[in-house]
Amino acid sequence: MVIFHSETREYKQLFDSIPSSQLNSRPPTSRTMDHEKDIQIIPPYAALQPRKKQRSPFASVKMMLSSFKKTLMLLTCVLMFFVYLKFPTGRFKQLQQRILNKDPEIVIILAANEGGGVLKWKGAQEWSVERSSINNKKYYANKHGYGLTIKDMTIKRRYSHEWRESWEKVDILKQTMRQFPNTKWFWWLDLHTYIIEPQLSLEEHIFNNLNNLTYRITNEKDFNPLNLDLNIPYADYKNSPVEMLITQDCGGFNLGSFLIKKSPWSELLLDIWWDPAFYEQMHMIWEHKEQDAFETLYRTQPWIRERIGFLPLKSINAFPPGACSDKADDPQFFYNENDRDFVVNMAGCEWGRDCWAEMEYYKSVDRRLHKKPWYKFW
Amino acid sequence: MHLAFPQKNFKPKAGGISIFAKLQRNKKFISIIIFLFTLYYLLFRESSSAFFNLDSRKLPEAHGLYNDETLTTRTLIFPPVEHAPLLKQLGVSLLFPVAHNGIDKKAIYDQAPALEETAKDTLEDQTRNVREAFKNTGKLVFDHKNRKSPEVVIVTDIDFEKYELNHLTKIVQNRVDYAQARHYGIYVRWTQEFFPSVSEDKNDNSWVRLLILRAAMHAFPESKYFWYLNQDGVIVNYDADIIQTLLTPEKLNPLLLKDRPVVPPSGAIHTYKNTKPENVKFLITQDERGLNTNSFIMVNDLYGRALLEFWSDKLYRNYNNFPLKEASALMHILQWHPVILSRTGLIPARTIASSHSVVENTDENNDIFYKKGDLAVILKDCQIRKSCETEFDTYWSKLHK
Numbered sequence: 001m002v003i004f005h006s007e008t009r010e011y012k013q014l015f016d017s018i019p020s021s022q023l024n025s026r027p028p029t030s031r032t033m034d035h036e037k038d039i040q041i042i043p044p045y046a047a048l049q050p051r052k053k054q055r056s057p058f059a060s061v062k063m064m065l066s067s068f069k070k071t072l073m074l075l076t077c078v079l080m081f082f083v084y085l086k087f088p089t090g091r092f093k094q095l096q097q098r099i100l101n102k103d104p105e106i107v108i109i110l111a112a113n114e115g116g117g118v119l120k121w122k123g124a125q126e127w128s129v130e131r132s133s134i135n136n137k138k139y140y141a142n143k144h145g146y147g148l149t150i151k152d153m154t155i156k157r158r159y160s161h162e163w164r165e166s167w168e169k170v171d172i173l174k175q176t177m178r179q180f181p182n183t184k185w186f187w188w189l190d191l192h193t194y195i196i197e198p199q200l201s202l203e204e205h206i207f208n209n210l211n212n213l214t215y216r217i218t219n220e221k222d223f224n225p226l227n228l229d230l231n232i233p234y235a236d237y238k239n240s241p242v243e244m245l246i247t248q249d250c251g252g253f254n255l256g257s258f259l260i261k262k263s264p265w266s267e268l269l270l271d272i273w274w275d276p277a278f279y280e281q282m283h284m285i286w287e288h289k290e291q292d293a294f295e296t297l298y299r300t301q302p303w304i305r306e307r308i309g310f311l312p313l314k315s316i317n318a319f320p321p322g323a324c325s326d327k328a329d330d331p332q333f334f335y336n337e338n339d340r341d342f343v344v345n346m347a348g349c350e351w352g353r354d355c356w357a358e359m360e361y362y363k364s365v366d367r368r369l370h371k372k373p374w375y376k377f378w
Numbered sequence: 379m380h381l382a383f384p385q386k387n388f389k390p391k392a393g394g395i396s397i398f399a400k401l402q403r404n405k406k407f408i409s410i411i412i413f414l415f416t417l418y419y420l421l422f423r424e425s426s427s428a429f430f431n432l433d434s435r436k437l438p439e440a441h442g443l444y445n446d447e448t449l450t451t452r453t454l455i456f457p458p459v460e461h462a463p464l465l466k467q468l469g470v471s472l473l474f475p476v477a478h479n480g481i482d483k484k485a486i487y488d489q490a491p492a493l494e495e496t497a498k499d500t501l502e503d504q505t506r507n508v509r510e511a512f513k514n515t516g517k518l519v520f521d522h523k524n525r526k527s528p529e530v531v532i533v534t535d536i537d538f539e540k541y542e543l544n545h546l547t548k549i550v551q552n553r554v555d556y557a558q559a560r561h562y563g564i565y566v567r568w569t570q571e572f573f574p575s576v577s578e579d580k581n582d583n584s585w586v587r588l589l590i591l592r593a594a595m596h597a598f599p600e601s602k603y604f605w606y607l608n609q610d611g612v613i614v615n616y617d618a619d620i621i622q623t624l625l626t627p628e629k630l631n632p633l634l635l636k637d638r639p640v641v642p643p644s645g646a647i648h649t650y651k652n653t654k655p656e657n658v659k660f661l662i663t664q665d666e667r668g669l670n671t672n673s674f675i676m677v678n679d680l681y682g683r684a685l686l687e688f689w690s691d692k693l694y695r696n697y698n699n700f701p702l703k704e705a706s707a708l709m710h711i712l713q714w715h716p717v718i719l720s721r722t723g724l725i726p727a728r729t730i731a732s733s734h735s736v737v738e739n740t741d742e743n744n745d746i747f748y749k750k751g752d753l754a755v756i757l758k759d760c761q762i763r764k765s766c767e768t769e770f771d772t773y774w775s776k777l778h779k
Contacts, residue, residue, distance in 0.1 A: 216437065218437060218438050231438070231445075233441060233442050233443050233596075234440060234441075234442065234592060234596055234683075234687070235440060236440035237437040237438065237440070238437050238438075238439060238440065239440075264680055264681070265680060265684075267717055268680070268681070268684050268717055268718070271715045271716065271717035271718065272684075272688050272715055272717075272718070275714060275715070276710075276714060277693065277694060277697050277699070277700075277707075277710055278691075278693045280697075281693055281696070281697065282693070296693070300687075300691050300692060300693075301684075301687045301688060301691065302687060303680065303683050303684045303687050304684075306440075
């Protein structure tokens with residue numbers, strides 16, 4: 001009787017179906033065939049024969065390598081050096097963060113898919129714009145070792161009963177701060193933005209430069225399109241750190257691109273930003289939702305005002321000519337190739353302008369400005 | 379025979395060659411060390427992201443409601459109460475420049491331009507002094523660099539249109555006596571001083587308590603605790619040190635009412651189950667209507683300031699759906715803003731706000747009404763009973779036997 005190690009059910013069924021009289025015949029299993037193969041007959045004189053010198057094909061290569069050892073080592077070093085130059089330092093940082101299980105110091109929050117899927121289908125051009133924008137931020141984040149998180153801005157049903165459509169910015173910020181509990185700064189970027197000078201890190205471009213870049217609205221000379229009160233009681237700018245960096249365009253605050261630090265202060269700010277009693281009174285007036293609410297808070301609350309620094313629009317949020325069209329002759333708002341502005345924000349391109357064309361244009365500007373001569377490897 | 383004996387000639391020469399030879403021998407070892415070190419450097423070097431310090435020299439100094447301020451070393455800041463009758467006689471409209479809004483003919487007082495311009499020489503000296511003094515209390519700021527700031531500051535607003543001089547004196551004296559016994563500070567201002575800030579509001583003077591508390595935090599920047607006590611409250615135990623009995627984490631922890639509805643008796647939002655006493659920046663009690671804003675303690679830090687400034691925002695002061703004014707606003711804030719709620723501690727009423735009982739209280743287990751040894755009594759609704767002065771006097775006479 002042969003014992004079957006039938007692996008499959010089919011085999012078992014087959015076995016059951018065979019009449020018992022036939023079972024004595026030897027089943028054709030591959031297992032037994034293998035056994036036969038393994039048994040090899042070695043002639044006793046084989047060991048006595050002189051061994052043939054075994055020359056593997058690698059041996060000749062090995063010999064050649066050993067004769068040019070020093071040259072090869074030098075060449076490897078040069079090659080490694082170029083790889084090192086080519087390899088973005090950000091990758092090292094990211095590797096380091098992964099090994100040590102650390103959060104990145106700076107995280108970029110990219111708002112994607114605004115209103116997508118609810119109001120209308122996305123067309124091919126919208127997909128393309130979104131792809132370009134995401135790739136641009138990915139490249140930048142990898143280059144400098146920042147984190148990147150892409151947040152879905154689809155209008156969510158859960159807001160409609162408590163009247164706050166398109167207030168997701170605040171919720172996303174809160175959620176992202178929970179996601180990266182040890183990150184220091186968060187950089188919010190709207191979808192229609194493009195980092196044209198990705199070689200600039202935020203540290204060298206913004207943070208190490210803040211004394212020259214930032215301004216507060218405390219002086220008549222400061223840019224103040226909203227005509228905010230310059231002097232309100234209890235605002236203590238002197239003893240407060242700057243924990244949020246925003247820009248102003250021709251019409252007031254612009255939250256298309258801003259930086260916010262994770263801190264008890266920002267936690268409080270995000271907690272009170274949306275308030276139902278404020279909203280009920282103001283939602284007809286607050287046309288730009290959270291941006292206008294934020295302006296109101298800045299106006300009335302010294303504890304918020306004293307920790308906000310302003311950056312020139314062009315430093316992180318330059319406009320294309322189509323935006324702020326009533327101030328078209330004022331160069332402080334608009335992207336200029338010669339100034340090598342850092343980021344362009346195609347603010348409002350979805351309202352009557354062509355986002356795709358603008359995005360493609362700035363991509364081509366980026367390519368043109370960063371064209372490399374052929375002999376430059378890095 | 380002697381070959382095994384070490385000869386002088388065989389000894390390695392002293393000097394550089396031997397070190398070199400050693401290096402040669404340990405080549406592998408050294409190269410591994412260098413490799414590891416380079417790897418370590420590449421992977422674990424600290425990124426140079428020393429975040430910034432801003433140059434703050436050009437920025438303006440913080441100031442209170444007035445731009446010009448006077449330093450003082452007094453820990454007891456209160457207005458000259460003896461001016462009350464004259465102030466009442468003058469009326470608020472003579473204290474501030476006034477405009478009227480067109481809609482409901484409500485007076486709008488103007489803070490900024492000083493009073494002296496109006497009719498300086500036509501007034502008598504005394505009146506002018508009174509008006510000067512009225513304005514000057516608000517400019518006082520405690521000189522924390524030259525004198526140690528008190529740990530606790532008791533804050534009260536007094537209303538010269540509501541009470542007579544005699545009663546106002548007792549209110550201030552009560553706070554002064556307690557503060558002197560415990561080395562605390564007090565900060566008392568006229569309610570009317572804040573009329574310019576609230577005169578555009580639909581709601582009334584009960585919001586002034588928030589503005590005066592904010593002014594107090596500005597006047598005592600280094601003091602930690604601010605206890606707001608309404609003018610209808612009496613401190614009845616001068617021996618109770620609220621830091622020792624209430625504010626240290628060990629004392630506070632058993633007192634905190636955790637997992638209680640913010641709006642009694644059945645509000646949906648409860649206080650947190652695991653509040654840490656060190657994190658509590660705001661202490662308040664409840665009464666049968668909700669939160670009792672006649673007596674509460676706030677810490678002068680980011681959380682205290684943020685809550686206070688947010689709470690007294692114009693959009694709340696003008697909101698129609700807050701029947702209990704600032705108390706409704708507070709209940710609203712605590713139910714909608716979890717970060718603020720997480721810093722709030724509900725404590726039993728008798729810790730800082732025992733209620734005055736009209737009938738003799740005999741129930742031993744009550745947790746609302748005054749019992750001997752309590753810190754302070756709130757004469758709630760005494761105006762409806764028209765007995766604020768007499769009720770105050772019963773407690774006052776017990777203290778000054």
